[in-house]
Amino acid sequence: MTDAVAATGKHASPALPSPLLSGPEWAGACDCHIHINDPRYPYAAGADLHPPAATVADYRQLQARLGTRRVVVVQPSSYGTDNRCTLDAVAELGLDAARAVVVVDASTSADDMAAMHQRGARGVRFNLLRPSPVAAAHMQAIARLIAPWGWHLQLHASADQIAALAPAIRDLPVPVVFDHLARLPGHGGSAHPAFDLVAELLQQQRAWLKLSGAELDGAAEAPGYASAAGVAQSFIALAPDRLVWGSNWPHPAIHKTGYAAPDDAALLRWLSACAPDSAVQRQILLDNACNLYGFSV
Numbered sequence: 001m002t003d004a005v006a007a008t009g010k011h012a013s014p015a016l017p018s019p020l021l022s023g024p025e026w027a028g029a030c031d032c033h034i035h036i037n038d039p040r041y042p043y044a045a046g047a048d049l050h051p052p053a054a055t056v057a058d059y060r061q062l063q064a065r066l067g068t069r070r071v072v073v074v075q076p077s078s079y080g081t082d083n084r085c086t087l088d089a090v091a092e093l094g095l096d097a098a099r100a101v102v103v104v105d106a107s108t109s110a111d112d113m114a115a116m117h118q119r120g121a122r123g124v125r126f127n128l129l130r131p132s133p134v135a136a137a138h139m140q141a142i143a144r145l146i147a148p149w150g151w152h153l154q155l156h157a158s159a160d161q162i163a164a165l166a167p168a169i170r171d172l173p174v175p176v177v178f179d180h181l182a183r184l185p186g187h188g189g190s191a192h193p194a195f196d197l198v199a200e201l202l203q204q205q206r207a208w209l210k211l212s213g214a215e216l217d218g219a220a221e222a223p224g225y226a227s228a229a230g231v232a233q234s235f236i237a238l239a240p241d242r243l244v245w246g247s248n249w250p251h252p253a254i255h256k257t258g259y260a261a262p263d264d265a266a267l268l269r270w271l272s273a274c275a276p277d278s279a280v281q282r283q284i285l286l287d288n289a290c291n292l293y294g295f296s297v
Contacts, residue, residue, distance in 0.1 A: 019067030020268050025282065028297070030070035030289035033179070033212045033246025034059060036089040037076065044080030046131050051078065054250035056092045062249060066268055068285075070295055074101045074154070076252055077130035081105060083116065090120040099293040101125050101154050105134050106141040117149050122293050123177060128157040136165060143172045152177050152208070152292070159184045163193040170197075175206055177292070180213025180248070181235075186227020190234050202239035208292055209235055211284065212246035214270055215254060215262040223266035224273070232274040236284075243284050244292060245271050 021029050037054045063071070071093060075086045083102040090098040101123040102116055124146050128136055136157075143153050153172060155162070156179035162169070169176055181189075182198045189195055201207035214228035221227060235243060247268070251261045275281050290297050 019065055020265055021067030021285070026067055026286070027069060028290065028295065029068045029285040030072065030244070030293070030295065031063070031066065031068045031247050031249070032072045032244040032289055032293070033074055033210055034071055034249045035076040035252060036073055036085055037078065037250070037252065038085050038089070041079065041082065041085040043078045044082060044133075047078040047080065048131050049076070049078045049252050049256060051076075051250065051252035051255050054252075056089050059249065062247070062264055065265060066247070070097050070099075070289065070293075072099045072101060072246070072289075072293060075103045075125055077127050077132060078252065079103075080133050083121075087116065087119045087121065095120050096296075099295070103127075103132070103134060104142065104145070106138055106145060108145060113145070113149060117151075121151070123152040123154045125154040125156065125179075128155070128161050129183075136161075136168070139165075139168060139172065143174045147173050154179060156180065157183065159189070159192050159194040162197060166193070166197045169201070175208065176201060177208045177210065179210055180216060181211065181228060181231050182209060183213070183217070184231050186218055186221075186225075186231060189231040195234075199235070199238055202235070202242040205242065208242050208244060208288070209239075210246050211235070211243055211271060211274070212248045212267075214267060215248070215251065215259075219254065219257070219259040219262070222262055223270065225270055229270065229274050232271075236275050236280065240275070240280050240283055241288060244288050245284050 037051050039053050043050055073086050073089045075083055081103050086100050090100045100121040102121045104124050152175040154177040178198055182194055184192055211232050214225035218225050218227050247264045249264055
């Protein structure tokens with residue numbers, strides 16, 4: 001990874017002569033967790049987050065700065081089960097470079113599933129930390145719905161919720177992708193019961209973990225996010241082949257707290273500090289993303 005100066009601006013980043021990831025070895029690097037918020041699509045009634053616009057054009061400026069070529073667009077809670085913005089963003093970015101994680105309910109038809117799969121959807125998200133039309137009680141039914149398509153279930157929940165849901169998570173017939181370091185506490189995270197569950201499923205190759213969201217519980221620790229780094233390093237030592245990285249751009253939840261959005265380049269540097277071995281960096285940023293989302297190597 002090369003270095004670069006800090007970003008300015010809310011979402012857009014200035015053009016830089018040298019992206020952080022430069023060279024042919026990084027041609028397929030993937031940012032595995034972003035959201036698109038486009039004012040052409042209304043937010044869902046009851047949504048508690050109403051972040052400012054963050055369009056595909058905005059994100060492409062960040063891509064140019066980071067040097068990533070691929071991306072996973074994750075349905076934000078603000079849109080509920082209306083996946084149009086997310087799927088249209090994937091279409092704009094191109095199926096060779098983008099995938100989607102959507103939100104569905106158990107009544108979703110086979111035809112709708114087929115259409116979303118063709119448009120790049122490869123997972124369904126449960127966000128238990130925001131108002132959602134899909135509750136944790138529906139995980140088993142939706143897992144059965146998505147299993148024939150080879151999708152995964154992406155879970156954003158607190159560490160306490162993950163620990164409480166351990167029997168249900170173990171019983172799922174599809175892989176689980178834990179969002180944002182499984183929201184484990186930065187201090188003493190490895191002692192939390194959720195850590196053991198995540199570690200168990202990673203080692204069984206039944207789960208993946210996103211090395212993302214370091215800013216969510218540690219905004220004051222920017223840019224090093226030392227507490228989150230400790231959690232990340234534990235998992236890097238344990239199962240480097242089951243980890244992916246995501247910027248979490250444009251950080252919709254942090255806007256509600258009043259904190260400034262983090263420097264996304266600093267979050268990529270944070271990964272390189274957690275995993276200084278370039279081979280492990282490549283595994284996380286490229287190989288694992290290809291395996292999880294079906295990109296060509």
